[in-house]
Amino acid sequence: MKRDWLPLLLIPALMIGALPLIGSPASWVTLTVAGLAMGLMIFIMASGLTLTFGLMDVLNFGHGAFIAVGAFVAASVMLALAPWMTADSIWLNLAAIGPAVLAAMVVSGVLGLGFERIIVRPVYGQHLKQILVTTGGLIVAEQLLKVIWGPDQITLSRPTALRGAFLFGDVAIEKYRVLAVVVGLVVFAALALTLNRTRLGLLIRAGVENGEMVEALGYRIRRLFVGVFVVGSALAGLGGAMWGLYQETVTAAIGAQVAVLVFIVIIIGGLGSVGGCFVGALLVGLTANYIGFLAPKVALGSNILLMAMVLLWRPQGLYPVAKR
Amino acid sequence: MAEPLLSLRGVQTNIGRYHILHGVEFDVAEGGLTMLLGRNGAGKTTTLRTIMGMWRAAAGEIRFDGRDITHLATPDIARLGIAYVPESMAIFADLTVQENLVLAARSGPPDQKRLDWIFARFEALKRFWTLPAGHLSGGQKQMLAVARAIIEPRRLLLIDEPTKGLAPAIIANMIDAFRELKDGESTLLVVEQNFAFARQLGDTVAVMDDGRVAHQGSMAAFAADSALQQHLLGLGMDTHQ
Numbered sequence: 001m002k003r004d005w006l007p008l009l010l011i012p013a014l015m016i017g018a019l020p021l022i023g024s025p026a027s028w029v030t031l032t033v034a035g036l037a038m039g040l041m042i043f044i045m046a047s048g049l050t051l052t053f054g055l056m057d058v059l060n061f062g063h064g065a066f067i068a069v070g071a072f073v074a075a076s077v078m079l080a081l082a083p084w085m086t087a088d089s090i091w092l093n094l095a096a097i098g099p100a101v102l103a104a105m106v107v108s109g110v111l112g113l114g115f116e117r118i119i120v121r122p123v124y125g126q127h128l129k130q131i132l133v134t135t136g137g138l139i140v141a142e143q144l145l146k147v148i149w150g151p152d153q154i155t156l157s158r159p160t161a162l163r164g165a166f167l168f169g170d171v172a173i174e175k176y177r178v179l180a181v182v183v184g185l186v187v188f189a190a191l192a193l194t195l196n197r198t199r200l201g202l203l204i205r206a207g208v209e210n211g212e213m214v215e216a217l218g219y220r221i222r223r224l225f226v227g228v229f230v231v232g233s234a235l236a237g238l239g240g241a242m243w244g245l246y247q248e249t250v251t252a253a254i255g256a257q258v259a260v261l262v263f264i265v266i267i268i269g270g271l272g273s274v275g276g277c278f279v280g281a282l283l284v285g286l287t288a289n290y291i292g293f294l295a296p297k298v299a300l301g302s303n304i305l306l307m308a309m310v311l312l313w314r315p316q317g318l319y320p321v322a323k324r
Numbered sequence: 325m326a327e328p329l330l331s332l333r334g335v336q337t338n339i340g341r342y343h344i345l346h347g348v349e350f351d352v353a354e355g356g357l358t359m360l361l362g363r364n365g366a367g368k369t370t371t372l373r374t375i376m377g378m379w380r381a382a383a384g385e386i387r388f389d390g391r392d393i394t395h396l397a398t399p400d401i402a403r404l405g406i407a408y409v410p411e412s413m414a415i416f417a418d419l420t421v422q423e424n425l426v427l428a429a430r431s432g433p434p435d436q437k438r439l440d441w442i443f444a445r446f447e448a449l450k451r452f453w454t455l456p457a458g459h460l461s462g463g464q465k466q467m468l469a470v471a472r473a474i475i476e477p478r479r480l481l482l483i484d485e486p487t488k489g490l491a492p493a494i495i496a497n498m499i500d501a502f503r504e505l506k507d508g509e510s511t512l513l514v515v516e517q518n519f520a521f522a523r524q525l526g527d528t529v530a531v532m533d534d535g536r537v538a539h540q541g542s543m544a545a546f547a548a549d550s551a552l553q554q555h556l557l558g559l560g561m562d563t564h565q
Contacts, residue, residue: 202427206416213414216376217472218402218430322417322458 007279007318014283018290026170031289037177039285040184041246045239046262046269046277047191048232054208054272054321056225058120059127062134063236063262064255065141069111070104070237071244071254072145075154077103078245085159093159104241105234111141112233116226138256145252153251156244180242187235188278195274204228208272208321264303268310270317279318280310327390329354329511330375330480335384337367337374344370346535347384352480352528357502357512359522359543362532363558368515369411371532372482375513376408377401388480403430405479409486411515413469417458421449421468424457428472435476442471445497463490470498477509484515499525519557523547531556 015032022028049063077100078085084096119137123129157163158176165172195201203224207214211221243258244250265284269276284303291302298305310318328351337345345367352358360368373379375386377398386394393401402408416424425434443450446467452460457468466486473481486502487495495518502525506512516522522529526543538556539546546552 199426202419202423206419206423206427209416209418210414212378212398213410213416214427215398216378216402216408216410216414217428218399220397220399 004319007276007314010318011279011282011286014286014290018286018294021294022290024170026172027293029171030173031293032286033173033177033181035286035289036282037174037180037184037246037285038288039282040188041180041239041242042258042261042265042284043184043278043281044187044242045236045258046265046281047187047274048228048235049262050266050269050272050274050277051204051208051228052225052232053266055204055211055221055228056124057127058124058225059130060120060134061131061259062115062119062137062141063232064257064259065115065138066108066112066233066236066255067240067243067258067262068141068145068252068255070108070240071250072149072154072240073107073237074100074104074241075156075244075250076149078156079154085157088160090161093161097159101238101241104237106237108237108240109230109234112230112236113226115233116229120229138259142252142256149252151252153249156248156250158245158248162245176245180246183238183242187238191274200224261303264307268307268317270314270320272321273317273319276317276319283310326354328352329389330513331387332371332375333385333387335371335374335386336382337370337379338382339370339379344535345374345381348374348532348535348537350530350537350540352511352513354511355506356527357506357514357525359526359529360513360515360532361517361519361522361529361557364517366532367535368532369484370535372408372410372484372513372515375401375482376406405477407473407478407481409469409473409481409483411484411488413465415457415460415465415468415472418456420454421457421460422453424468424472425449425475428475431476438475442474445501446471446494463494466490467494470501474501474505474510479509479511481505481510481512481514483512485517486514487516487518487521495521519553 018031019025019028022031045067049060052058052060078096081096081100084092087093115137119133120130123133162176162179165174166178195205203214203219207221207224214221240254240258243254261284265280266277268283269278269280283306287302287306288299292299314320330352332348332350335345335348336343348367348371360371362368370379374381377393377396381394384394385392388404388406391404393404416427419427448460448464449467449471452464457465460468466489470483470486473483486498490498499521502512502514514525523543529539529541529543529546530537531539531546533556539552
């Protein structure tokens with residue numbers, strides 16, 4: 001089977017191209033790991049959104065709400081378990097992080113279920129209304145977060161075991177970023193296995209291409225969509241929890257802020273494509289870190305520039321989905 | 325007289341602001357092959373899509389095996405044993421040939437004997453088994469679309485222009501396959517522009533004009549009546565013969 005390797009090759013090309021510009025190999029390794037960690041966290045948050053768009057053409061501008069809720073729920077649990085977070089035992093640290101992440105995913109998933117029923121379902125097939133009501137949903141969610149958790153930002157400290165860095169000579173790699181890379185790769189592997197090795201995945205891939213024909217084969221695509229929406233929301237919650245720990249602060253605007261990167265990633269990747277989302281996320285993470293080091297003044301615009309360049313090359317994104 | 329497997333009574337369908345079907349009425353007898361003919365824009369494709377629930381009938385009744393299916397959802401209609409091959413083929417281009425057929429086989433992995441029967445008629449599907457369906461030629465995609473509908477026994481097959489763009493050799497294989505299907509397990513309702521193909525295969529015919537069925541009867545009688553063909557199908561049909 002002929003595969004399209006070109007977009008994938010952009011990642012090593014970007015890494016290799018950045019090395020002479022950065023100069024110091026130690027700095028380059030640190031920035032590369034930081035970029036991969038950032039990219040994989042964005043991928044976790046974006047993967048569900050790209051699938052829900054692919055399956056039902058739903059433009060959910062409220063996706064950031066699940067990210068923010070995940071971050072707040074995880075922060076609350078971690079603050080409640082503060083003694084375990086600051087303990088010297090890695091097991092106690094994990095005993096605090098585990099329930100926090102689980103709670104973030106469950107609450108975001110349940111919120112996603114309600115969001116789909118109340119806000120998204122009435123506007124299936126109506127893109128303008130989808131943009132309006134889901135953006136409204138995000139605004140309402142942000143205000144509710146302020147009502148529940150207060151308007152001030154919450155400061156989070158990483159657990160003892162995840163503070164500091166691994167040192168290899170001159171190279172310093174933050175422990176938390178290594179964890180983010182591992183979790184991101186595990187999520188990607190789980191999604192790839194589900195999509196490529198299971199009947200459910202086959203249905204999702206077919207549904208992304210042509211939901212109407214999947215229905216004509218006797219499958220209820222809306223149930224599938226609700227399932228994917230809930231899983232995507234739960235993953236956004238996981239990503240929000242991880243992003244909160246990455247930034248070490250949580251504010252009500254966290255969802256809207258990260259959602260910009262999430263949308264850039266799914267557009268770069270090709271709407272509906274999980275593989276494209278993965279490559280797009282890594283490109284965005286690496287670009288943000290390299291440009292942030294090389295030319296901090298243009299760092300903010302670097303991802304928009306990246307998106308523009310990709311779309312000039314491939315207007316449908318890196319891995320366009322064959323839509324009916 | 326036995327009750328038809330499928331019957332449409334007074335079916336009206338609107339697409340947006342456009343009123344496409346104006347009270348379609350015809351029957352499809354069990355175990356036969358009914359050809360649905362008509363000029364472009366007569367409402368043939370809309371009729372098939374309305375039967376499948378992809379477009380909703382605004383009025384009228386569609387009965388399948390004695391049951392009112394007018395307001396059922398598309399997956400529920402398909403689960404009654406109705407398969408649909410759209411004119412666009414609607415194969416899943418990013419999925420392999422194998423995955424397209426595995427997905428269509430709802431009750432489990434495709435039966436090997438059934439697969440061998442399909443491969444005997446559509447050999448290209450075996451050759452390109454692991455290739456993404458988007459890489460197939462137009463004719464091979466059409467084979468896959470038909471194979472997907474018949475990968476498991478279905479009571480009724482709705483097929484929209486199966487010979488469009490096909491080479492004569494493949495059309496001959498398709499004729500064989502449809503004959504065997506109607507002699508065995510399935511009833512077929514086929515939309516067709518190629519009158520030579522329609523005449524060879526059809527037991528009965530329904531001819532549509534301007535969103536209505538203008539004529540229904542046996543194919544033999546219709547094929548013998550060139551004046552009626554000329555009146556209902558026009559000169560355009562000659563170009564397909």
